[in-house]
Amino acid sequence: VxxxxxxxxxxxxxxxxxxxxxxxxxxxxxxxxxxxxxxEELHPQxxxxxxxxxxxxLPIRPESHAVSEDALCVSWPGKASPSTYSSDWLQQYxxxxxxxxxxxxxxxxxxRQSLGEIPRSNAPHCVADPIxxxxxxxTLKRYGILLLDSLQDxxxxxxxxxxxxxxxxxxxxxxxxxxxxLPEPNNLAYTALALPLHTDLPNQxxxxxxxxxxxxxxxxxxxxxxxxxxxKLCEDLRDEAPEDFELLRSVKVPWRFxxxxxxxxxxxxxxxxxxxGALDYLVFNAHIAxxxxxxxxxxxxxxxxxxxxxxRIRDPQYxxxxxxxxxxxxxxxxTRVLHSRAAFDPNSGERHLCGxxxxxxxxDSRIRVLDRLKC
Ligand SMILES: [Fe+2]
Numbered sequence: 001v002x003x004x005x006x007x008x009x010x011x012x013x014x015x016x017x018x019x020x021x022x023x024x025x026x027x028x029x030x031x032x033x034x035x036x037x038x039x040e041e042l043h044p045q046x047x048x049x050x051x052x053x054x055x056x057x058l059p060i061r062p063e064s065h066a067v068s069e070d071a072l073c074v075s076w077p078g079k080a081s082p083s084t085y086s087s088d089w090l091q092q093y094x095x096x097x098x099x100x101x102x103x104x105x106x107x108x109x110x111x112r113q114s115l116g117e118i119p120r121s122n123a124p125h126c127v128a129d130p131i132x133x134x135x136x137x138x139t140l141k142r143y144g145i146l147l148l149d150s151l152q153d154x155x156x157x158x159x160x161x162x163x164x165x166x167x168x169x170x171x172x173x174x175x176x177x178x179x180x181x182l183p184e185p186n187n188l189a190y191t192a193l194a195l196p197l198h199t200d201l202p203n204q205x206x207x208x209x210x211x212x213x214x215x216x217x218x219x220x221x222x223x224x225x226x227x228x229x230x231x232k233l234c235e236d237l238r239d240e241a242p243e244d245f246e247l248l249r250s251v252k253v254p255w256r257f258x259x260x261x262x263x264x265x266x267x268x269x270x271x272x273x274x275x276x277g278a279l280d281y282l283v284f285n286a287h288i289a290x291x292x293x294x295x296x297x298x299x300x301x302x303x304x305x306x307x308x309x310x311x312r313i314r315d316p317q318y319x320x321x322x323x324x325x326x327x328x329x330x331x332x333x334x335t336r337v338l339h340s341r342a343a344f345d346p347n348s349g350e351r352h353l354c355g356x357x358x359x360x361x362x363x364d365s366r367i368r369v370l371d372r373l374k375c
Contacts, residue, residue, distance in 0.1 A: 055078075140331055196340055225321070
């Protein structure tokens, strides 16, 4: 696509493009946008903006401009040399056009039947090949869950893998938590009891993003890991019970974890939507839902919707189950996919999992950086 004309107006300049077939199209670029994003006023190493917007008077108009097929040159008041905007730059940053982003994937909502089994990747392959790791992370984002196999037989094998992705999130349970049967547990995960489907730590100001759950030892009777896609659950809820959906989206629930050392609380709805209406966060954890301090007239309706959603979450049509084997690690989006565990017999063997969290934006950042390596 080549530039065929540039027409200055009161507030901006309109570029007319001509594609290979000679068909015209136009894009309007506001002057303030062009001035603030002058490619020459970025730091050469950091690529951060060094231009200070308060150094000019808005609204601003160019003193003159010139165009070629491949660039727009603009002379701005107070600037010694003209600014050059290449046609590639103008195309890439056309106002209103969403920025290209290698980490964006279309999420696929799933239930037991449609997913069949958890998508798998091989850990040594991902470590050896950056593009395999990128693709594994994109699969993780698409389904919200991924099973890695063939990790080394050591407790820190999962940490070594996580270091290839990003920083681990520290919580009150540490930078890593070990899911073992403890004599004095501060969390039901550290018992042999069944855990219903839940998401972790809705009581945190920022809900942990991806959970990495590594199976180090597991030869007990029971203890299957079960997962359900909150994206599918929310889509079905919106279709089949829109009033319940609206209540769970709008009512802020108090969440609280407290022990001898901590009292960590938040208020947030069970369902949080993105600006485009798609699911952003699903949080669900009846164990740490605090006593609701909602008005009485809301409580009755809320409890009905809350119980119906709880029943829906437990519908086996949504659940996929697996027995984690030593050397496997399941990674799942804790803001989307619910997880649970069947009860196990602590006297039948050893069950030792360890877990940690890495935030969603760390994973996105890794995908973008890995994507730069593609040929
Ligand atoms: Fe959990």
